[in-house]
Amino acid sequence: MSAEMEEGAMQSQFDVAVVGAGVSGLVCAQALRQQGHSVVVLEKSRGLGGRLATRRLPHAFADHGVRCLQVQGNLSQQLIQTLAARAVIQPWVTAIEEWSPFGISAGLDIQHYGSPNGITAAAKFLSTGLEIYRGQRVQSVAFGSTWELMLEAASGERMPNVRAKALVVAIPAPQALLLLEPLANIGAGLPTDRLPPGDFWAKLRSPTFNACITAIATYPSSLALPAWKALTASQDAEIAWISFDQSKSPGAIDPVLVVQSNAAFAEQHREAEDLSAIGQHLLSRVKELIPQLPSPDLLQVHRWRYAFARNPLAEPYLTAAPLPLVCAGDWCGGRQIESALQSGLAAAAAIAHQLGTSMADSEDSFSELIFSKLLNGIN
Numbered sequence: 001m002s003a004e005m006e007e008g009a010m011q012s013q014f015d016v017a018v019v020g021a022g023v024s025g026l027v028c029a030q031a032l033r034q035q036g037h038s039v040v041v042l043e044k045s046r047g048l049g050g051r052l053a054t055r056r057l058p059h060a061f062a063d064h065g066v067r068c069l070q071v072q073g074n075l076s077q078q079l080i081q082t083l084a085a086r087a088v089i090q091p092w093v094t095a096i097e098e099w100s101p102f103g104i105s106a107g108l109d110i111q112h113y114g115s116p117n118g119i120t121a122a123a124k125f126l127s128t129g130l131e132i133y134r135g136q137r138v139q140s141v142a143f144g145s146t147w148e149l150m151l152e153a154a155s156g157e158r159m160p161n162v163r164a165k166a167l168v169v170a171i172p173a174p175q176a177l178l179l180l181e182p183l184a185n186i187g188a189g190l191p192t193d194r195l196p197p198g199d200f201w202a203k204l205r206s207p208t209f210n211a212c213i214t215a216i217a218t219y220p221s222s223l224a225l226p227a228w229k230a231l232t233a234s235q236d237a238e239i240a241w242i243s244f245d246q247s248k249s250p251g252a253i254d255p256v257l258v259v260q261s262n263a264a265f266a267e268q269h270r271e272a273e274d275l276s277a278i279g280q281h282l283l284s285r286v287k288e289l290i291p292q293l294p295s296p297d298l299l300q301v302h303r304w305r306y307a308f309a310r311n312p313l314a315e316p317y318l319t320a321a322p323l324p325l326v327c328a329g330d331w332c333g334g335r336q337i338e339s340a341l342q343s344g345l346a347a348a349a350a351i352a353h354q355l356g357t358s359m360a361d362s363e364d365s366f367s368e369l370i371f372s373k374l375l376n377g378i379n
């Protein structure tokens with residue numbers, strides 16, 4: 001037992017510990033829990049959802065990570081159906097138009113969904129019935145015959161350290177590497193018959209991420225709004241996305257503008273200290289579309305260091321078997337919600353297998369099961 005664990009006042013024991021309450025971690029934990037395993041989710045933030053994120057503003061919400069939900073594949077379709085049936089989300093915009101030097105042109109005719117309470121409502125729904133330690137950063141992990149997770153309070157009170165038979169690390173690869181790399185050192189104490197496969201570390205090191213800077217601004221209700229609610233700007237040198245997020249909440253009055261930079265702009269300002277100036281610059285670009293845009297009543301700026309995986313792995317999870325450890329996240333197989341869902345479910349099946357149980361034999365029947373249980377409120 002490590003020194004930290006001996007010092008820990010209490011300790012909790014679980015079949016599986018899941019690091020990260022993003023979409024992949026939540027869906028993984030949900031699947032394992034519904035199969036009868038005892039599961040704990042450790043999340044460093046107070047909020048749930050990771051990059052599926054909402055800022056609560058006075059009288060309004062702004063989605064500063066995931067912009068909205070749309071069908072990307074089987075799993076996102078099932079998730080959207082489940083959330084819409086429970087009125088957690090509702091149809092928002094069909095075709096999102098594109099802003100280019102030639103003006104504004106029509107977008108593809110795809111239904112996009114938003115939540116009147118912010119998109120993070122989807123994560124709250126996925127967390128139904130789960131044991132989650134919020135505001136707890138997993139600082140280090142060690143493996144003897146079971147896992148020991150050392151926690152640090154990122155906010156609030158520090159929870160007891162955690163012991164688990166198996167570990168799922170559902171966070172962006174560079175953060176997973178920081179957490180797990182000490183295990184690669186000779187002397188980390190891993191039993192010789194439990195060493196990860198030879199290519200595990202190289203695969204964990206390979207994915208890199210693009211950053212993104214999001215500006216959130218509120219305006220008085222007197223601002224005359226354009227006909228569009230959201231625009232993409234794939235050809236722009238700085239901006240990727242602009243939306244008026246109050247349009248997701250029927251009855252919301254004050255305009256809430258969300259501007260997301262593209263990767264090149266975020267890279268240029270990755271280490272900038274004055275984020276407010278960066279936010280002001282992004283808003284000034286919107287004046288090209290709305291010349292009457294006044295100074296905002298409120299401006300908040302968020303920097304995502306790990307926004308989108310640049311070079312995801314081909315596989316849906318990264319296993320360290322025979323070590324009972326699986327890494328998951330959107331970077332396993334893609335860079336969006338669909339791959340985060342796929343990865344969470346595939347990681348759950350892999351861990352269940354290592355624990356000697358098995359899950360439904362196809363992704364479809366498995367996800368149908370967990371979404372329908374959630375829909376029917378069976379915990």
Ligand SMILES: Cc1cc2nc3c(=O)[nH]c(=O)nc-3n(C[C@H](O)[C@H](O)[C@H](O)COP(=O)(O)OP(=O)(O)OC[C@H]3O[C@@H](n4cnc5c(N)ncnc54)[C@H](O)[C@@H]3O)c2cc1C
Nearest residue numbers: 020022023024044050051065066067138307329330336337
């Ligand atoms: C600005 C932006 C816009 C986007 N727009 C869209 C979109 O419109 N559509 C779409 O499909 N996708 C979009 N994405 C991508 C989408 O957000 C991701 O694919 C998905 O949310 C990833 O989920 P995840 O579970 O893999 O990881 P994350 O959401 O990153 O979750 C990881 C969680 O782990 C926690 N964590 C990290 N380290 C620790 C630790 N040591 N201890 C405890 N907790 C820890 C984090 O706080 C976080 O909550 C967007 C992303 C960004 C940043």
